Amino acid sequence: MKIKNVRVVNINAPVIAPGPDTRPGWNTYAIRSKPIARFDDYTRVDGNQPGTLPKAWVQITAEDGTYGLGSCALGPPVAPLIDYYIAPMIEGRDAFAIELLNDLMWRAHEGFQGGIATAAQSAVDIALWDLKGKLLERPVYEMIGGPSHDHVELYATGDDLEWMRELGFKRFKISNPFFYESGSEGLSELEEHVARSREIVGDDAELMINPVMSYNADMALKVAERLRPYNLRWFEEPLPAWDIEGHIELKRAMTWTALATGEHHFGRKSFQQLIAARAVDIVQPDIEWTGGFTETLKIYTYAEAAGVETITHMGANTAWGQHFAYAMPESSQAEWFMATDVGQPVADKLMPGVPTMKDGKVIPSNAPGFGLEIPEDWIVPWDYANQKRAVYTAPGE
């Protein structure tokens, strides 16, 4: 079966407004540090910060009209790379030969891999897996040799801990307000935040923290020392992806918790270097950023051989993340990002066909491909004409 057409699309999903018995969730109030936090021109609460870009979707249609869908980050710069450069390279080729198609994309982009190119490849690769599953009438998790688990065990990312507990979660990852330049005072605020969170979730629950590259090696070591009494399950992405030596130092120093990272490591090679240096305990590729489902499976394979677990970034909010975690043995849990308000059904922010969580667990759809049920009339062409200049949110807006 040959690929007829590859195109970038948008999914016009209706936004479900939170009902009357809800209140604004952590995305409206939690201070979350990122590398850009040095500049106080921009909000530190979730919003339009520099570097925040909308998603793009890719629709790949086979000769017989069957299509697969995939999505990725960094939509506006990624869209032309797919439509103008990747599509002409893969249209007309065997839709099942996903290894070949990936190899083509990698070789074409060898000179500018990482970030935009890997995000573009991700959406294409995900759509190819969805298409292959639909053509074979098989769920993707089965095609890759799963399931390996009865269900996908979830941890929840957010700061609305009481609500998350009420939903049945037993594993929690909280935000990080601390930027490394804010010194001792910032460090104390951070400790307070972690102490309060540990108190709410109790001593037995898993608790993680995610600084999203907001530290340098020096401050990361100090944070690790300060947080020792709070028994963290892991310490996530404290450093930028390029700082392999920093990761090595931190991992050696932090014997009491695990070092996890990977959402900003793009492609198998960057993970290979991290793992070969034994600089990480848990790798966290993002299927939509790192190069796709295929690339994530390759990262998993290298990690597995080295005794390192793979827990994908934002995995369980997407069909692909659910299929991955359900299929792969060395992936004991998946991330559920709390995108909804307190009291709002978590399913409100899921694409149709993506099963919702129950009691901190989820079981992926066994429908063909990734099981998406997105109505055809939601799929609209990518609107190049209306790509706009960004308007960033200032603090307090």
Added chain:
Amino acid sequence: MYPEFSSIPGELPGGGLEKVWVQVTAEDGTWGLGQCAFGEPVAAFVNTVIAPILEGRDCLAIEHLYDLIVRVSQRFGTSGTASTALGGVDLALWDLKGKIYDLPVYSILGGPVRESITCYATSGDLDWTQELGFTKFKITNPSHYSEGDAGIKAVVDHVAQAREKVGPTHDLMINPVMSYNVEFALRLLEQLRPYNLRWFEEPLVPTDTDGLAHLRRSAPWVSIATGEDHHGRHAFLNLVEKRAVDILQPDLSWGGGLTEAMKVHVIGEAAGMATIPHGGANTPFGQHFAMAATESPMAEYWLGTDPGVPLNETVRIPGTATPVNGQITPSSAPGFGMEIEPGDISDWEGN
């Protein structure tokens, strides 16, 4: 080293145990076949250790089933007998999955990544292999390190003659099958330099990773290849991370099957190394691997028959494609495309 044993393949201890076939049957009666080796110990391992764990489980969940049996095998060493048993079972599971999906295995794996497989010929009969259209050649090794300088001279003469026969531009490789030690290999490599070998294969025992890394650094003009006696991802990860090799050569039947070979390929690919399985082009299993693995530029075709016998008459597994002008295009029939009928299959009766 022990003159009481012959050095002809098949007659020396450790090389004569017969093939073992594994048949996995699904609820609906569809079955798959895999082939491994080493006779009774492996057959017993499959029947007594692996089968009871797998029966009743989802036959399509190969990653899960494979993880289960790898874990169960930990106490058996996971290499040698255990990985060979795993190999037979895993290959049968892939054949079965292909038949259920009605797809060739390479297509499930994301291939084809190439139109046909370029083969190199492993044989001492260079006139015959050239006549057959091969352009890449691997020759045997006449010496053991205990033979000292006379042994080195014998290898050099042997390689010189072979190079003369195949001409200056074609790939030429030599395979000592663990017959050297480091000092012998180093002294030999010094003298082999003029003959422009494509690779130098498995000179040392599989445990000597440091020795291999030393050889690789000392002889940058030749690639170091090894792997047929390395079993499983951990052995290969060690080779890769110590930069001890250029080319990984897992054996699908001995080293844990297609699942494990694909994992080895991913490990090699991430580190920028090629994976060219041992004896790959002789079996449908290796052929499907080569059609699905991007960093696998050629495959080994071992010639075990006399010059003049057409290759398609030498096929041991019915349905296996044979090289034409050094190229193989495997069957696109479901599974591994083996043409074995139920009447051809009988119970294991031991050696």
